Amino acid sequence: MALRRSRGMTIVSSAVSVAEQLQHDCSILLELFRKKESFSSDVTVADSRLVSVQLSSSRLDCQDKLWCLYSALVQCRALMDKAISREEEELSSGQTGEYEKQRKVVKDRVSFLIAKTGEMIKSQDSSALITSSVGSEVVCPTALFELKLWVYRVYKEVDYWAKMAISTFQALRGNLSVPTRRSRRSNMSSRGELRR
């Protein structure tokens, strides 16, 4: 048990580190985007979340929170993929500058964090079945300006979920226990609702 607990602590610490790095990279990406589009720092975007996963519910236990977080991050990656694809189609100059490189870094970091979260889920429940596909296709605006605002929202979303990951993992540190056998779980729906 001590060994498993120790291993679990290592995974959590590693995941926290990745989440912190993602949050840092995201803030850089947001700054680069604002600079590229001459947006002010208080540019107004819609308040509503693009990822509809509720993580703050008190009824969720550790494992559920991990699942929710995992689902949210998977949706974030799908959003990043779509944003990058649309930007390349409509808004790209063909050059690869600092912004394009940072964008790729954030996308890769999200993938890495998803993998770390999956590890944590596995460490708690070795029988968990984890997939990383999103159910439905991401929809985004067609008008260019709206598209830019939407891309910005995507980055803000990733930033939000990076912070949520940090707080979730840190809370998990104190709550690590002997993993119990759980029934198999399939991947979360794109809307992020838990199926019990």
Next chain:
Amino acid sequence: MTRLLTVMVLFSQVFATRVTADKPGAPQCEPQNMLLSNVSRELLVTWEVHASCASLRDQLIYELVVLVEDKPVHQEEFAVMADHIGSSHSWSWMSFLPLECASHSVQIRSRYTNQTGPWTTGTLPGLEPSAEIQVYPQDHVFEVGSRATFCCIVPLGKTFSTMFLSNYRDAPSNMSMVNNHTYALTVDLLWPTLVSDADVKCKAQMDEGGSCAIVGYPPSDTDLQCETRDFQSVQCFWTVGPQIFSDPTTYWLLEKSCNGQPKGKCSQKVKVNNGERNWTLIARNVLGSIELVDEADLTKRVYMYAPAHMTVSAVSARNVTIAWTWTVQQYNLLNLTCQINLYDGTTNIQIEMCDIGLQSVVLNGLIPNWSYSAKVQCATETDFWKWSEWSKSISFHTKGDIPDALDVWMHNVNHQTLIIWKLLEDHQSHGHIIDYEVTWTDLAKAEQENKICVVHPTHSIALNLSTFQKYIVKVTARNTYGSSDPSQIFISSQSQDPEMITSRINGTGGGFSLSWAANVTASCGYIVDWYPVSGNSSEWLKVPPSNTSATIYSKNFKDGVRYILSVYICTEEAPVLLEKREGYVKEQRIPDNMFNNLRWQQHASDVTISWDQISLKEQSAHIYGYVLYCIDESTVLRVTTDDPEATSLTAAKLKMYSYTFTVHALTSEGECGLTTINANLSIQTDDLVSAIIISLVTAFTLVLLITVVCYRSWACIKQKIYPPIPEPVLTGKWLSPKGVVPYCPKEELPVAVPKLHSLPRMSNDGYICQRDQLITSTKIPELDLPLKKNILQTSSLTSTRLNIPSVWVGNSGEYYPV
């Protein structure tokens, strides 16, 4: 009626047209069913006319007035010819303001001859405010230099703050209010958006909305040029003009899309025949299109494919055949010119060949046992267009052969004749050299041939040849393919001339430049050889007969080394020495302590510094003389000589001090080779003794002379110096001998008196008295003192000179000062 009107209002649509008629009883050709719509940002007005209007004979004119927000902004007359009067007509107009931003109304009335009908009005309303800021137009492409108007529809209850176009803050612009919730921004778009679009941003309090605008140019591509590679397709190139950001120009060659092909290049399948024709490219973007035309006969613009399937055959020591094939059959019928690039590892050699359908070449004059690589490119000989790409390289190695003949020379060393030859380089050896065969024959005994084998890489052999005979020496090199042609050299005594005067030569630029007088006997030219005086290695250079000068460079040349250069005349027989020189490629300062066995020798006040002869090996510069410095505490004495063969220098009249003697050699590099020796000078003992002896002998001789003179002249001297004193005539009591006491001073110094003729009698008193002359006890200072004085003076003179005390020789009455 009221209810009917109410129903009509209730059922009106947002984009429905409202048609109002001002006057009843309008002509039959007045517009009917007028409809306004927004088509690609243009205001499109369509209306119908009564079928009876088609019978009109004259043209029908429609007067149109466009109103934006009920303000007339445009007026126009639209004429329809009688034969074009149909059942419906349309008219479009590009508004300065996006159609979404304000209501656009169009009033139309017809005029036939001088009769005008009533106005018919249609309205296209603008968009109503929504919950979010709306900006129009969205994602529109503008042409650089145009004036664009953007509008911002602010939500109800919000206050408009600002509106701007990013990246165009410095451009002339104007803000205006269209209505109480719509604002317009007009900007002159003076420059393009190249790497990104421009954002139109509208802010109303905390809300923000916007749209994107792209500014660019219509296509401006130029310089279309087409060619063919295979007579089955055409390939065109052009210079691409500026592209619109996110809206690249599309191209159509021969009315076929070039989509997916690289920028500035397009290929299409088409059979190419003889004769000129137009090759047309259309470039199109959202702002317009252009047409580029190249008129050409493409059979004269053949850009060939590279030769394929390169092969090598018939490889010998010096020849090879290179062949290839053509992938396009028509090439076999063309008059071709091909370049063959041959690379031998260091240089590229270009060879050109021409022929119809050329497919192979034979390369001659290759180096045996050598690696080459070759590649080929071709083009049409007639109507040359451009070279094809290079073929793939093909490598081959020629077969070996016997070595080239050696370059042989000779050098005399220690009464031996050294036969030397230059090692063959790789391109001369044609294979691995095994050994060398040296044969030499006394011409007087031609049947007797001596032979010796020298194993490679040794490239010299010393022969003991008689200086009185003539020899012919032959050397051949042998490799696995055989022996080279023999190289021969005649050896005879006339090759050397010990009496030949050696002149001086100065090096230039790391070598030697020398020239000599032409000689008619130089049938095979001249040979210049050189070697260092400190070594035996000899190098040489053979110069053709037409040259009488040579510049010698050698990687073995070293600064500070003296070289002997000789020029020989190459004849049918032995080479003849023409001239000899010696010099340095570059002189160097001679290191210190050059003088060996430096020693000094003192002769009185002269010091001679001498050294051993300096060998030529130690001389890193020509010595013109020597200089000696004599340094004591306060002075420096300099002594020089301009004799380079000197081995000593003498400094004269030095004082008996300690000196530091330094010797330098005088060279063009200045005084160098400093060597030092210290010496303390002192009076020499031998000299001192000699001086004393000489002084004594001199004094003795002088005294002897004086004595002889005095002896001979004693009487005279006595008479002069000591004349006899007359005896007094005494009477009476003066005759008593008792009353006379002879005076003889007791303490008188022995004086030199001449020898008496009789022995003196000793008196009882112990006084010596002369019988003839009575010396009384009375002092006769006048007589004695002068005598003594003279003697003393003599003695003092002597002692002054010699510092020697007087010595009595004997007691017989004869006293001689010594």
